[in-house]
Structures are given as C-alpha cells and as structure tokens.
Amino acid sequence: MSLYPDAGSSSGGKLYSISMEYKGITKQINEGYTDVPTTAYKTDSIQKTGEFKNWTDRAPAIGNGSWGYECGIDSNFTLQTGIQKGKEDISEFDSYLRDQNAKNRPAFIVEANYTARNGGKWNFTMAHSNEQDQNIDGWIMTYNRTDISGNVNSIDNPIMTMDDIPEPLTVCSAEEVMTDFDEVSDWAVNDQSKNIDYSQVTLLLGQNLISKQSLASPTSIVNFGSLNLINIVSDLSQGNLNPNDYSDNIDVDAAGSYAYFLDRRGGSENLGYEHQELAGVDAKDGLVLFNLQSRNSV
Numbered sequence: 015m016s017l018y019p020d021a022g023s024s025s026g027g028k029l030y031s032i033s034m035e036y037k038g039i040t041k042q043i044n045e046g047y048t049d050v051p052t053t054a055y056k057t058d059s060i061q062k063t064g065e066f067k068n069w070t071d072r073a074p075a076i077g078n079g080s081w082g083y084e085c086g087i088d089s090n091f092t093l094q095t096g097i098q099k100g101k102e103d104i105s106e107f108d109s110y111l112r113d114q115n116a117k118n119r120p121a122f123i124v125e126a127n128y129t130a131r132n133g134g135k136w137n138f139t140m141a142h143s144n145e146q147d148q149n150i151d152g153w154i155m156t157y158n159r160t161d162i163s164g165n166v167n168s169i170d171n172p173i174m175t176m177d178d179i180p181e182p183l184t185v186c187s188a189e190e191v192m193t194d195f196d197e198v199s200d201w202a203v204n205d206q207s208k209n210i211d212y213s214q215v216t217l218l219l220g221q222n223l224i225s226k227q228s229l230a231s232p233t234s235i236v237n238f239g240s241l242n243l244i245n246i247v248s249d250l251s252q253g254n255l256n257p258n259d260y261s262d263n264i265d266v267d268a269a270g271s272y273a274y275f276l277d278r279r280g281g282s283e284n285l286g287y288e289h290q291e292l293a294g295v296d297a298k299d300g301l302v303l304f305n306l307q308s309r310n311s312v
C-alpha cells in the first residue's frame with residue numbers, strides 16, 4: 015500500500031509506503047470455499063502459544079518461558095516486587111489494595127512499562143474495575159531498585175478485569191514468543207547477551223485496544239479513523255490510554271484485551287530520520303498480533 019501526492023503537488027515522489035507479510039502454517043486443506051468476514055474478528059480456535067499462569071499478586075506472572083530460555087527481566091526486580099515494596103513503604107497504597115479486596119473489586123496492573131536504563135525502572139498503574147463509573151481513582155507508581163513512589167489519580171475505568179483473562183501469558187513467555195520471530199529479534203535482542211536489550215527496548219504491557227477483533231482487515235492495524243497504532247501504544251506507555259478516544263472507530267468491549275509490546279525508538283537530526291520498531295502479542299493466547307517498523311524524516 016503506497017501513498018503518492020496529488021497531481022497538483024510540487025512533490026512527485028512517493029510519500030509513504032507500507033509493506034506487510036503474513037506467515038502461517040497450513041494444517042488442513044478442505045475443498046470449497048468459506049466466506050471471509052469483513053466485520054469483527056470471530057474464531058472458535060482454542061490454540062495457544064506460550065506459558066500461561068494465574069495472576070500473581072495482581073500482576074501477570076514473570077514465568078520462565080520454555081526450557082533453556084533466559085528471560086531479559088531480572089526475577090528480583092518485577093512487578094510483584096514493586097507491588098510488595100509499595101505495600102511496605104506506602105500505607106495508603108496498602109490500604110487501597112486491602113479495601114478493594116474487601117469490596118470484591120480487586121485492583122490489578124492496568125498498564126506498565128519497563129526499561130533497564132539508569133539501573134532499571136518500572137512505571138505501573140493499579141486500579142479496580144467498576145462498570146458503574148466512567149472514572150475511578152487508581153495508583154500510578156514509579157519503582158526503581160531502591161525506591162518506590164506513587165500517587166492517586168483519576169483514570170478511566172478499566173475495560174476488563176482479571177477474571178476476563180484468568181491465566182495470562184507470562185512476561186518471560188511473551189518475550190520469547192515475540193523474539194522467536196527473526197523480524198523482531200533482529201532489533202530487540204542484543205547480539206552478545208542473546209537477551210532482549212532493555213537499555214534500547216521498552217517493554218509495555220496492559221489492557222489494550224489492539225486485539226484480533228480489530229485486525230479484521232490488514233489496514234485496521236495501521237489506522238483507526240484519525241488514530242493510528244503508534245498513537246495507541248504511545249498512550250499506553252505514557253499512561254494516557256483513554257478507551258473513549260477510540261470508541262467511535264472500534265468496538266471497545268469486543269476489542270478490549272491484555273497484551274505485551276516491545277517498543278524501540280531512535281534516530282536524530284544527524285541521521286535525518288526517526289525510527290520506531292514495535293511488536294505485540296495477545297496475553298489471552300500468546301499469538302503475535304503484529305510487527306511494525308516506521309521511519310519518519312526530521
């Protein structure tokens with residue numbers, strides 16, 4: 015899919031080009047035909063790829079991946095250790111978690127991101143779901159290897175609960191599933207350590223609007239009306255994800271899921287461009303949703 019300027023434009027070259035490649039394994043071939051749906055994605059498949067475990071301390075389990083896989087996340091510096099430190103150091107945060115448990119509306123990791131820069135840091139948001147409210151009070155936390163801080167803020171009501179995905183894909187397995195593709199490992203994995211290079215790559219996870227429901231057509235992963243995939247993941251990484259911003263374009267209730275993303279960005283004025291690589295995997299079934307690469311002039 016390519017975009018060219020109109021005839022009246024002074025520029026006669028190609029403005030933008032998108033190439034996509036879809037790979038799959040044929041398991042069975044049947045004669046005849048089946049109508050391909052043009053509406054929301056629907057499937058009866060129960061196929062899963064990866065390691066799945068119950069939520070651990072209100073966050074996806076760190077897990078191990080397959081035998082011999084070495085996770086890029088330190089098992090002593092995880093969302094679970096961050097939540098525990100928050101409970102120990104911030105009494106109001108501990109009270110919030112206890113109160114929500116007593117109300118049978120437990121708070122959980124709505125969104126989070128991790129980087130190894132400057133010794134390592136987690137940013138995460140914990141909140142509970144309340145269908146009767148459009149906005150709720152949640153805790154936005156910043157956690158490094160020595161300290162944790164946080165504050166209460168009004169956020170949009172989560173579009174899911176832990177019950178919707180009782181056994182999400184583990185963090186390490188999400189790493190492994192995505193980097194099993196050469197197209198992703200080429201930019202995400204350090205050649206020497208053979209692990210994901212979190213000094214260059216950011217891990218993002220949480221509730222999202224990118225699901226197989228929104229992949230009914232290939233172009234849907236590029237543009238949702240006036241919003242594109244990069245905007246959505248940027249919102250997720252900055253803690254500004256607002257489902258209402260996207261509700262005119264896709265079915266939020268059907269698309270709402272939980273996912274992991276690997277995000278790498280770079281470039282400079284000296285290079286003349288900025289680039290971003292982005293991969294995503296669904297926490298429900300461990301199936302890779304996409305691998306996108308973009309380059310913008312500066």
